[in-house]
Amino acid sequence: MTAVLEAHGFGKRYRRRTWALRGVDLTVPEGSITALVGPNGSGKSTLIRSWIGFERATEGRLSTGGVDPQRDRAGAVARVGYVPQSPSLYRDLRVRDHIDLAASLRSGFDKAMAARYVERLSIPLGVRAGELSGGEAAQVGLALALATRAAILLLDEPLASLDPLARREFLHLMVEAVRAAGATALLSSHVITDIEQACDRLVVLGKGHTLLDLSIAEALAHHRIVDGQAIQAAATGGDGAVVGGFPAPNGEPLTLVRVPSVADAEVPQTGRPATLEEVVIGHLAAGRRRDAATAAPVEEAAA
Amino acid sequence: MTIRSALLSFRIQRFETTIVAGATMLSVLVSAIAIGWFTAGGYAQCFTSDSPVLTTQCQSPIASALSRIMRLSISIVPLFPIVAGLLAGGPIVARELEAGTARLAWSLGPSRLRWFAQRAVPILAMVLLAGLAVGFTSGALTHVMLPTTDLDRSFVGFRARGLLVGVEAILVTSIALALGAILGRLVPTLILTLVLVGGLIIAIDKVDRTLLLNEAVQSSGETFSWEDDMYLESRLKFPNGDVLTYEQAAATHPEINEPWENEPPYQDIVLSIPGERYHEIELREALILGGLAVVFLAGGAVAVVRRRPR
Numbered sequence: 001m002t003a004v005l006e007a008h009g010f011g012k013r014y015r016r017r018t019w020a021l022r023g024v025d026l027t028v029p030e031g032s033i034t035a036l037v038g039p040n041g042s043g044k045s046t047l048i049r050s051w052i053g054f055e056r057a058t059e060g061r062l063s064t065g066g067v068d069p070q071r072d073r074a075g076a077v078a079r080v081g082y083v084p085q086s087p088s089l090y091r092d093l094r095v096r097d098h099i100d101l102a103a104s105l106r107s108g109f110d111k112a113m114a115a116r117y118v119e120r121l122s123i124p125l126g127v128r129a130g131e132l133s134g135g136e137a138a139q140v141g142l143a144l145a146l147a148t149r150a151a152i153l154l155l156d157e158p159l160a161s162l163d164p165l166a167r168r169e170f171l172h173l174m175v176e177a178v179r180a181a182g183a184t185a186l187l188s189s190h191v192i193t194d195i196e197q198a199c200d201r202l203v204v205l206g207k208g209h210t211l212l213d214l215s216i217a218e219a220l221a222h223h224r225i226v227d228g229q230a231i232q233a234a235a236t237g238g239d240g241a242v243v244g245g246f247p248a249p250n251g252e253p254l255t256l257v258r259v260p261s262v263a264d265a266e267v268p269q270t271g272r273p274a275t276l277e278e279v280v281i282g283h284l285a286a287g288r289r290r291d292a293a294t295a296a297p298v299e300e301a302a303a
Numbered sequence: 304m305t306i307r308s309a310l311l312s313f314r315i316q317r318f319e320t321t322i323v324a325g326a327t328m329l330s331v332l333v334s335a336i337a338i339g340w341f342t343a344g345g346y347a348q349c350f351t352s353d354s355p356v357l358t359t360q361c362q363s364p365i366a367s368a369l370s371r372i373m374r375l376s377i378s379i380v381p382l383f384p385i386v387a388g389l390l391a392g393g394p395i396v397a398r399e400l401e402a403g404t405a406r407l408a409w410s411l412g413p414s415r416l417r418w419f420a421q422r423a424v425p426i427l428a429m430v431l432l433a434g435l436a437v438g439f440t441s442g443a444l445t446h447v448m449l450p451t452t453d454l455d456r457s458f459v460g461f462r463a464r465g466l467l468v469g470v471e472a473i474l475v476t477s478i479a480l481a482l483g484a485i486l487g488r489l490v491p492t493l494i495l496t497l498v499l500v501g502g503l504i505i506a507i508d509k510v511d512r513t514l515l516l517n518e519a520v521q522s523s524g525e526t527f528s529w530e531d532d533m534y535l536e537s538r539l540k541f542p543n544g545d546v547l548t549y550e551q552a553a554a555t556h557p558e559i560n561e562p563w564e565n566e567p568p569y570q571d572i573v574l575s576i577p578g579e580r581y582h583e584i585e586l587r588e589a590l591i592l593g594g595l596a597v598v599f600l601a602g603g604a605v606a607v608v609r610r611r612p613r
Binding site for chain 2: 049052054055056073074075077078080081082084086087088089090091092093097100101102104105106109141144145148
């Protein structure tokens with residue numbers, strides 16, 4: 001399968017001190033809707049902004065639809081539709097004006113398509129952007145990005161400020177448009193339930209590096225949850241590798257175990273199938289422990 | 304760039320556009336009414352003589368009010384390029400970066416230069432037109448106030464009338480635009496632009512004076528015209544041909560400080576630029592200021608292309 005977004009040994013350091021990302025190797029296959037998940041500060045936005053050429057790599061290289069966004073930013077932007085976390089629209093311009101503005105900036109922008117999407121979301125074209133709610137502004141941002149007819153859609157936490165209904169409408173529109181156009185989408189989000197419904201691939205980004213990169217079906221098929229008592233058996237019983245432990249909402253300790261396949265009848269199974277949220281949390285918890293373990297000797301040496 | 308995109312650029316800066324265009328129209332309208340009233344009402348004769356004309360009409364409150372309005376209008380003209388340039392140029396890039404709208408535009412359009420041109424050109428055109436309107440209106444007011452002066456051959460109101468007002472406005476707009484693209488914040492942009500414009504005014508004046516001194520003619524008290532010529536400096540000319548400043552003369556010719564009998568041992572002269580050269584000097588200065596504006600615009604464009612959006 002062809003990769004449309006690639007990162008090879010990618011690293012980004014801010015102000016010569018803090019590494020936002022380091023050693024990221026990642027590929028997003030063509031035609032997929034990939035979820036990019038990670039805690040705050042894990043570098044999701046930096047990675048997305050780098051693919052559109054808004055950030056420069058400190059090390060490694062990136063590819064956006066076959067072009068290096070650092071060397072050919074215009075080429076990268078031309079291949080991408082981008083929806084940021086807060087779609088900053090021009091407060092004094094009407095929604096219709098935004099469509100005209102986009103058409104004047106980008107050749108091939110489909111004004112009719114943008115207007116159709118906006119109207120489908122029950123947003124009047126004549127309303128000023130300053131009068132839109134956060135959710136409506138996000139939807140206008142999505143309509144503009146979709147109407148670019150770009151082969152790649154980068155969505156940087158666009159769901160963060162939306163209520164559940166608006167989130168659902170947003171995702172429905174996005175999935176429908178991406179599938180119809182045969183495009184590729186990368187959606188960064190914290191809302192796992194939405195990801196499960198909309199995406200077919202999952203990338204978990206830890207503190208600056210990739211923790212997990214596989215299809216959602218595989219993520220669900222290869223992970224199980226065992227309780228505290230069963231952990232020893234899971235770890236030593238040969239039916240899987242312990243990923244990490246984390247508390248359930250009620251405080252009960254849970255452990256995520258990676259297994260060959262939950263559907264494989266030949267393999268002895270322990271515990272229950274993991275939900276996608278548990279897969280993500282388990283990998284994040286494991287990543288955090290690994291980071292702490294790596295940081296500790298360094299701190300000791302420094303001391 | 305289309306008319307629609309130019310109109311959108313104005314609408315994005317609705318507040319500033321309204322202020323600059325409104326102030327210009329008000330200024331032109333008030334000046335036109337004052338000039339019309341002044342001319343049609345026969346008040347022009349009150350200013351044709353050097354001494355006050357003591358007719359009832361010239362002493363009337365209307366004549367006095369009209370004269371005050373026109374003098375006030377002329378006196379605020381030098382401020383126009385600075386205020387209009389700051390208001391119009393500052394927000395073009397700085398506010399877009401601050402508000403995040405630049406990120407939207409830059410993600411939609413592959414060419415940032417195209418965006419920059421779409422945003423900047425209509426605003427620059429508006430500022431230029433407004434500056435020219437104010438400048439030529441100021442020229443018309445000056446003509447009414449000084450009907451005996453040939454303004455095409457006079458430095459009266461130099462830099463505060465005609466072409467230069469428009470070019471100055473473009474320069475301030477370009478400076479604000481470039482600093483906005485570098486700083487990315489509106490208030491620091493406005494403050495720094497004010498500081499830079501102040502410094503630039505002093506620097507340009509200094510360079511201009513140095514250039515003009517090299518081209519100055521020596522006029523005696525009889526040939527120099529305060530109304531037409533551009534005064535640069537007074538000098539003392541000695542019989543041996545030395546043309547010196549007072550300080551130089553005091554050092555080399557100590558006798559000038561001693562009492563002399565009939566005539567002083569030197570001639571007072573003025574270094575000046577004759578009024579006939581008004582349009583030539585005006586055009587030259589406009590080209591220099593315009594060149595500086597182009598440099599700042601290019602700097603702004605480079606900053607837009609290179610910087611990362613918030």
